[in-house]
Amino acid sequence: MLKTVESIFKIPELRRRIAFTLTLLIVFSFGLHIPTPGVNSAALSALFESNGGTLFNFFNLFTGGALSQLTIFGLGVMPYISASILMELMSVVIPRLAELKKTGTEGREVITRYTRYLAVVLAFSQGFAVATGLSSFGAYNGQSILLYDGLFFTLLIATTLTTGTIFLMWLGEKITIHGVGNGMSMLILAGILSQLPRDIMNTYNIVNTGELGITVILLAVALLLLVLTFVVFIESGQRRVPIQYVRASGMASRANSSYLPLKVNISGVIAIIFSSALLSFPMTVATFSTNPTMQKLAAYFNGDSPVYYIVFASLIVFFSFVYTAIIFNPDDLAENIQKSGGVVPGYRPGESTAFYLNHVITRLTFVGAIYTVAIAIVPQFLLNRMGLPIHMGGTTILILVSVSLDTLSKIESHMLSNHYSGFLKKSSSRGYNTGGR
Numbered sequence: 001m002l003k004t005v006e007s008i009f010k011i012p013e014l015r016r017r018i019a020f021t022l023t024l025l026i027v028f029s030f031g032l033h034i035p036t037p038g039v040n041s042a043a044l045s046a047l048f049e050s051n052g053g054t055l056f057n058f059f060n061l062f063t064g065g066a067l068s069q070l071t072i073f074g075l076g077v078m079p080y081i082s083a084s085i086l087m088e089l090m091s092v093v094i095p096r097l098a099e100l101k102k103t104g105t106e107g108r109e110v111i112t113r114y115t116r117y118l119a120v121v122l123a124f125s126q127g128f129a130v131a132t133g134l135s136s137f138g139a140y141n142g143q144s145i146l147l148y149d150g151l152f153f154t155l156l157i158a159t160t161l162t163t164g165t166i167f168l169m170w171l172g173e174k175i176t177i178h179g180v181g182n183g184m185s186m187l188i189l190a191g192i193l194s195q196l197p198r199d200i201m202n203t204y205n206i207v208n209t210g211e212l213g214i215t216v217i218l219l220a221v222a223l224l225l226l227v228l229t230f231v232v233f234i235e236s237g238q239r240r241v242p243i244q245y246v247r248a249s250g251m252a253s254r255a256n257s258s259y260l261p262l263k264v265n266i267s268g269v270i271a272i273i274f275s276s277a278l279l280s281f282p283m284t285v286a287t288f289s290t291n292p293t294m295q296k297l298a299a300y301f302n303g304d305s306p307v308y309y310i311v312f313a314s315l316i317v318f319f320s321f322v323y324t325a326i327i328f329n330p331d332d333l334a335e336n337i338q339k340s341g342g343v344v345p346g347y348r349p350g351e352s353t354a355f356y357l358n359h360v361i362t363r364l365t366f367v368g369a370i371y372t373v374a375i376a377i378v379p380q381f382l383l384n385r386m387g388l389p390i391h392m393g394g395t396t397i398l399i400l401v402s403v404s405l406d407t408l409s410k411i412e413s414h415m416l417s418n419h420y421s422g423f424l425k426k427s428s429s430r431g432y433n434t435g436g437r
Contacts, residue, residue: 007415014180014414021179024171025190031073031167032066032194036160038153041069043143044134061396064191065198067130070157072164074130076191077172077184079123079165083115085270092326119169120162127161128154180414181407189403192396216386227379227394231401234371237264239364241357243342258342260333262361265368267323268402272376272395274323275315279308309381313373320369330358372398 009015035041048060048068060067063076091097091111100107131154134145146153172183179186206212240259334354337344347353375394383393 008411011414014411017178017180017414018411021175021181021186024175024179025186028073028168028171028187028190029064029194031164032064032071032191034072036070036072036074036157038147039070039157040143040145040147041071043145044068044070046143047137047145061195062188062191064194066191070130070134070161072160073168075123075126075161075165077165077168077187079126080115080119080169080172080184081188081273082122083119086118087111087115088326116169120166123162123165124158127158130161131157180410181403185399185403185406189399192399212386220383220386223379223382224397227375228397228401231375231394231397232405234264235398235401235405238262239264239360241360242345243337244345245340245342260337262364263368264364265371266328266361266365267320267368267372269395269398270323271316271319271369271372272398274319275312275376276395278315279312309377313377316373316376317369320372321365324361324365324368328361330354330361333357 008018045068059076059078062078063074066073066076087097091101097111097114100110131146135149135154137145146157168187169184172187175181175183175186177183203212203217207214207217239262241262243258243260245256245258331354334350334357337353338349343349344353344356347356375398377394379394379397
C-alpha cells in the first residue's frame, strides 16, 4: 500500500492533477464561510437546529452546512444534480433528447449545455424561494433572520446564491477535466466531510457533560465501521454478464470473451435523495405554517414515527426501480451487443438477449433496493436512539464510498497507463477488457 502511494507522486501528471484538485477543494472550503449580505447567520443556524427533518436540513447535509448559515455556497451543487436528474427523466419522454444521447460526444455536449441552463434556472428559483421563506418567517428567538426586507433584498439573496452555484459548477467541471474523479461528486463529498470536525466536537462536549457514556460512543464507532465495510463490499460487487465476440480471421473465426459489468446497487444514492426530499416536504411546510392539519401530518414524518420508516423504505424501493428503468434499457443493450458482434452465450441476439438482460437487471435492482433501504434506515434509526449529534449516517457513508471508489479507479487508470500497480486488484482491472471489441 505504501509503495502504491509512493508511486502516485512519481507520476508528474497525476501529481499535478491531485494538487489541482486539492487546491480547488480548498477554494470551496473558504467559500463555505463567506456569508450572504444581510443575513443573521447565528439566528438562521439556531432555526435549523430546532427544526430537524425539514427539506432545508436535508439539503444542508450536501452543502457542508453552508445552507444553515446561508453563505454564498448555500445551495451547493444540488441545483446542478437536480438538473442532471431532470434531464435524464426528460430524455425518456422527449425524442429530441433521446436522439442526442445516441449521437456520441457532440450530443452529450449539447445535453450538458442544456443541463447548465436548467441548473441556473433551478438555482435562482430555489434561492428566491429560500429568501422569500426566511423573509416571511421573520425572527427567531427575538432575532431577525434577515436584516433587511423587500423585493430588492430578496432578489439580491437569490442572485448571490445563484452566482455561488454557477461558480461551483465551474469548479466541478475543472476538477473533472484537470483533476481526479468527478468534480461534482468531489464537492459534495468535501461538503459532507467538512462537517465531521463539528460533529466530533459536539460529541466530545456531550460526553464531557455526562449526557452520553464512552460505551455508547464506542458502539456507534463500531456500527459505522461495520456499515462502512458492508457498503464497500456491496459497492465493489458486480454481476458479470458473459459476452462472446466472434471475429473472422482469414478462413477461420476467433472468439474473444468479455463481460458486461452490472453494479449491484444500480441506482446508487439517487433513490435515497428522491425519497428523503419527498419525506422532508411535510416538515418544511409545517415549519412555515400554523395549520393544525399540517402539524399533525408532519408528526408522522419527523424521523421517529414508524410511518416515516415504512414510507421511506417504500419510496426507496420505488425510486430504485424507476431510476434503473430510466438509465438501463435492455432492448438498447441487446441491440448494442448485437451491433458490436457479440452474443450472450445461450441466448439468441435480439429479443431473447433483451429478455435475459431485463431479468438480470430486475433481480439486481431488487437486491440493490433492499440493500439501500438497510443502509439508509438501520444506521439512522440506531444513531437516533443513541442520541448522537452526528451526520455520518448510512447515506453519507454510501456517498463517501461511491465517490472514493470512483476516484481511486481514476487514479489507478493513470497509474496503469504509466506501468504502476494501482490500489484495486489487477483482476478487477483486467475484467473491463473488452477483448474482441
